[in-house]
Amino acid sequence: MTTRTRHTTDRWVRFDPAGCAHSSIYVAAAPLAEDAYKRxxxxxxxxxxxxNQGWTLERLTKQQWRExxxxxFKGTCSHPTGLPTRAAAGTTSLTGSTKEATVGHA
Ligand SMILES: [Zn+2]
Incomplete structure (x- = not known):
């Protein structure tokens, strides 16, 4: 009766230890988490x-994937990643200035 699982739009998403997504693959193309990770x-x-580093693979629905x-993937997330472009984008300077302000105040 329910053979809808074939047409799922769910995707496997690989997250780094900070929770930042790095790759995604349709569940339809890789039914098992193992398949997806191997790809x-x-x-x-x-x-x-x-x-060992704490990377994970999660199955997300279309909605979860969007969020x-x-x-x-668009480079607009706020995860602290190892990517140089994003690290320089503001996270470091923001924490730096907050620290300075706190120290100066005390
Ligand atoms: Zn991210």
Whole structure:
């Protein structure tokens, strides 16, 4: 009766330890989390390293994907990532100025 799972628009999304999305793949193309992770990170050594670092793979619905993953892929999210472009964009200077203000006040 319900054979709708075939047409799911859910996606597997790979998150770094900070919760920033790095890759996504349709569940329809990779039914198992394992399949999806292997496609995103083909080398076993890399997958092991990421597992140790706390990377995760989550299944998101279309709506969840829009909320949690899209900003990351567009580069507009506020996650502290290792990407140099984003790190320089404001997070560091913001914390810096807050600290200075607190110190100066005390
Ligand atoms: Zn992000």
């Amino acid at each position: 995103a990170v083909p080398k076993l050594a890399d997958r092991r390293r990421e597992a 949690r993953a899209m900003p990351c």
